[in-house]
Amino acid sequence: MSKNLRITNSKFIDQTSRISFKFDGKTLYGFKGDTLASALLANDIHLVGRSFKYHRPRGIMACGPEEPNAIVQVGSDASITEPNTRATEIELYEGLEASSQNCWPSVNFDIGAVNNFFSPLIPAAFYYKTFMWPANFWKLYEYFIRKSAGLGKSPTEPDKDIYDHRYLHCDVLVVGGGISGIIAAKIAAKNNFNTLLIDDKNILGGTTLFQENECFKINNSYSNEWLKKEIETLKSLKNLTIKTRTSLAAYHSYNYLLARENLTDHLDINEKKDKIRQRLWKIRAKKVIISTGAMERPLIFNNNDRPGIILSSSIKRYIDYYGVKCGQRISLFTNNDSAYEAAISLNNSGVIVNSVVDIRDKTNSLIVKQAENLGISISCDGVCLTLISKTNKILEFYLSNETLHRSKFKKIIKGESINLELPLKKGQNISGHICQGHVDYVSKVKKIKLIDKSYLMEFSANTKQKKSLIEKASILINGVSLTISKITKNGFEVWIIPHTYKLTNLSKLKMNSLVNIEVDILSKYVKKYFNEK
Amino acid sequence: MFLINCPYCGERDQSEFSAGGEAHILRPKQPTELSDDQWAEYLFMRKNIKGVQFERWNHTHGCRKWFNMVRDTSNDKIHAVYKMGEKPPVK
Numbered sequence: 001m002s003k004n005l006r007i008t009n010s011k012f013i014d015q016t017s018r019i020s021f022k023f024d025g026k027t028l029y030g031f032k033g034d035t036l037a038s039a040l041l042a043n044d045i046h047l048v049g050r051s052f053k054y055h056r057p058r059g060i061m062a063c064g065p066e067e068p069n070a071i072v073q074v075g076s077d078a079s080i081t082e083p084n085t086r087a088t089e090i091e092l093y094e095g096l097e098a099s100s101q102n103c104w105p106s107v108n109f110d111i112g113a114v115n116n117f118f119s120p121l122i123p124a125a126f127y128y129k130t131f132m133w134p135a136n137f138w139k140l141y142e143y144f145i146r147k148s149a150g151l152g153k154s155p156t157e158p159d160k161d162i163y164d165h166r167y168l169h170c171d172v173l174v175v176g177g178g179i180s181g182i183i184a185a186k187i188a189a190k191n192n193f194n195t196l197l198i199d200d201k202n203i204l205g206g207t208t209l210f211q212e213n214e215c216f217k218i219n220n221s222y223s224n225e226w227l228k229k230e231i232e233t234l235k236s237l238k239n240l241t242i243k244t245r246t247s248l249a250a251y252h253s254y255n256y257l258l259a260r261e262n263l264t265d266h267l268d269i270n271e272k273k274d275k276i277r278q279r280l281w282k283i284r285a286k287k288v289i290i291s292t293g294a295m296e297r298p299l300i301f302n303n304n305d306r307p308g309i310i311l312s313s314s315i316k317r318y319i320d321y322y323g324v325k326c327g328q329r330i331s332l333f334t335n336n337d338s339a340y341e342a343a344i345s346l347n348n349s350g351v352i353v354n355s356v357v358d359i360r361d362k363t364n365s366l367i368v369k370q371a372e373n374l375g376i377s378i379s380c381d382g383v384c385l386t387l388i389s390k391t392n393k394i395l396e397f398y399l400s401n402e403t404l405h406r407s408k409f410k411k412i413i414k415g416e417s418i419n420l421e422l423p424l425k426k427g428q429n430i431s432g433h434i435c436q437g438h439v440d441y442v443s444k445v446k447k448i449k450l451i452d453k454s455y456l457m458e459f460s461a462n463t464k465q466k467k468s469l470i471e472k473a474s475i476l477i478n479g480v481s482l483t484i485s486k487i488t489k490n491g492f493e494v495w496i497i498p499h500t501y502k503l504t505n506l507s508k509l510k511m512n513s514l515v516n517i518e519v520d521i522l523s524k525y526v527k528k529y530f531n532e533k
Numbered sequence: 534m535f536l537i538n539c540p541y542c543g544e545r546d547q548s549e550f551s552a553g554g555e556a557h558i559l560r561p562k563q564p565t566e567l568s569d570d571q572w573a574e575y576l577f578m579r580k581n582i583k584g585v586q587f588e589r590w591n592h593t594h595g596c597r598k599w600f601n602m603v604r605d606t607s608n609d610k611i612h613a614v615y616k617m618g619e620k621p622p623v624k
C-alpha cells in the first residue's frame with residue numbers, strides 16, 4: 001500500500017491547486033510547483049525505470065538535471081511524445097502523461113530483469129546482435145529484442161508545436177541564479193553592462209531558496225531571506241534581463257552560446273495551444289560567467305543504484321522545497337557535513353532520522369553539533385548496522401542479505417548476547433585499531449584455555465584467510481579489537497584479558513561457537529597494493 | 534562560431550562568411566612554361582599549418598567582398614583582418 005509522503009509546510013508548493021497526472025497509466029495527484037519526480041515521491045513511487053542492459057530497478061536519485069535514473073517518456077500523442085526526459089526537470093501540469101522506459105511489459109514486472117541474474121554471462125560490451133545468429137532465427141528474436149533494447153520511443157508523426165529562435169547580444173552573460181550568479185549579475189548591471197541572467201529553474205535562487213539554517217547566514221540574516229532581498233533589487237535594475245526556465249545547451253568559441261527557453265512546457269494542456277513552446281536563444285556575449293554551483297557526488301557502495309537511495313542534497317530539496325519526505329525512515333551515509341543539513345531539515349519537518357553514518361573520525365563543524373542529538377549509529381558485533389527503533393530496552397536493526405550472508409547473524413539464536421559499541425564521539429581518544437564494522441568472514445572457536453586468569457583462544461582460518469593475518473597485528477572478533485599472538489596450522493590464537501572477557505560476549509564462547517571476523521583494514525590495503533588474491 | 538570583423542562591415546557572425554583557403558598564392562606569370570609537377574604544386578599543394586596561417590575569406594551573406602585574415606588554427610584566434618591588396622601584417 002503506497003503512502004502519502006507529503007508534508008504541509010512548504011512555501012513553494014501551492015497546496016490549494018491540485019493537479020492530476022498519469023504515470024504508467026495510473027492517475028495520481030500532485031500540486032502546482034511540483035516536478036514529476038517530487039509528485040511521484042509524494043505518492044510513494046520510487047521505482048520509475050529499468051537500467052539499460054541488466055534491467056535493474058531504478059528509482060529517483062536526484063532532483064535536477066543531474067538525475068541519471070528517472071528518465072521517462074512524456075506524452076502519449078504520436079506527434080508530441082518525447083523520450084528521455086528527466087522526471088526531475090518536468091514541471092507538473094494538468095493532463096501530464098508520463099511512462100517509464102526500458103521495461104516491458106511493465107516497470108514492476110520486467111522480463112528483461114532476468115538479465116540481471118545472467119549478468120556474469122552478459123559482460124560489458126555484450127551486444128544484442130549476438131542473437132542475430134543463426135540468421136533465420138532473427139525473425140524469432142527480433143520482436144523481443146526490439147522491445148528490450150533502446151530507451152524510449154520517438155514520435156511517429158510531425159511535431160505540431162511552434163518553435164522560435166532569436167539572436168541576443170550582451171556584455172555579460174551570467175549562467176545560474178544562485179548566490180554567486182545573483183551577485184555577479186547585480187555588480188555587472190550596476191556598472192552599466194548590458195547583462196543577461198539565465199537559470200534553468202522556474203525561480204531564481206538555487207538551493208539558497210530554502211536555506212534557513214543558523215549555520216548559513218549572510219550579513220547576519222538567514223541566507224534565504226538575504227536572497228529574497230537581493231532578487232528584489234535585481235528585478236529593479238535596468239540593464240538586466242532575467243530569463244528563467246532557460247538552460248544553456250552549448251558554449252562555442254568567441255562566446256557564442258545556445259540556450260533553450262521553455263515557454264509553455266509547464267502549462268496545462270489546454271493553455272499550451274497556439275503558443276510558442278520553446279525558444280532557442282543564440283547568444284553572443286562579451287563575457288560569460290558560469291555560476292552553476294556544484295552537484296553532489298554519490299558515494300560508492302554495493303547496490304547504490306537501488307530505488308530508495310537518494311543524494312542527501314536532493315533529500316533536502318524534496319523536504320524543504322517540495323514538502324516531500326523521501327521515505328518513512330531515513331538513514332544518511334556521508335563523508336562530509338552536507339548530510340547533516342538534510343538530517344536537520346528532515347527532523348524539523350517531523351521525519352524520523354534513524355542514523356547518520358559518517359565515515360570520518362571527527363569533525364568540528366557547527367552543523368554536526370546541531371544534528372548530534374538527532375540520530376545514532378551503532379557498531380554491533382563488529383557489523384555496522386542501522387538502528388530502526390528503540391523501544392522498551394529493545395533495539396531493532398535492519399540486516400541486509402549481504403550482512404546476513406557474510407556474518408554469523410545468519411546462525412544467531414534468540415537470547416544470545418552480542419557486543420554493542422557506540423560510534424566514536426568527537427573529542428574521544430582514539431585507541432585500539434581501526435574497525436569499520438564490515439565483517440570479512442565467520443570463524444569457529446577451536447580451543448579455549450584458561451592460563452593465569454586470562455584466556456587463550458584459537459580460531460579457525462583457512463589458508464586464504466590466513467594470508468591477511470600476521471602475528472602482533474590487530475583483529476576484530478565479534479567487534480572486539482584483539483591482538484593475534486600466534487598463527488597456527490589451522491588458524492590463529494589470541495589472548496583475552498579478564499577485563500575484556502568480563503565485558504564482552506567472548507565469555508560465552510564455547511568450542512565451535514561462531515564469531516564474526518574483521519581483519520585489519522591495513523592488511524587489505526597492502527594486499528590490494530601487491531595485487532594478491 | 535567565430536565573430537569575424539569584416540574590413541568593410543564590422544563584426545559579424547561566422548555563418549555569414551565562407552572560407553577561401555590559403556592567402557597570398559601568386560599565379561605563375563607564364564603557366565605554359567611550367568612542368569606538370571610545378572602546375573600541380575601551384576594548383577593543389579597547400580601548407581595547412583598548425584598555428585598562425587594567412588587565409589582568404591568572403592563575406593558571402595553580407596558585402597560579398599573578399600578579404601584576408603590571420604588566424605591561429607590551433608586555437609582559432611583571429612589576429613588580424615585586412616583588405617585584398619593590402620600588405621599582410623608582420624609575422
Ligand SMILES: [Zn+2]
Binds near residue numbers: 540542543595
Ligand atoms: Zn562585409
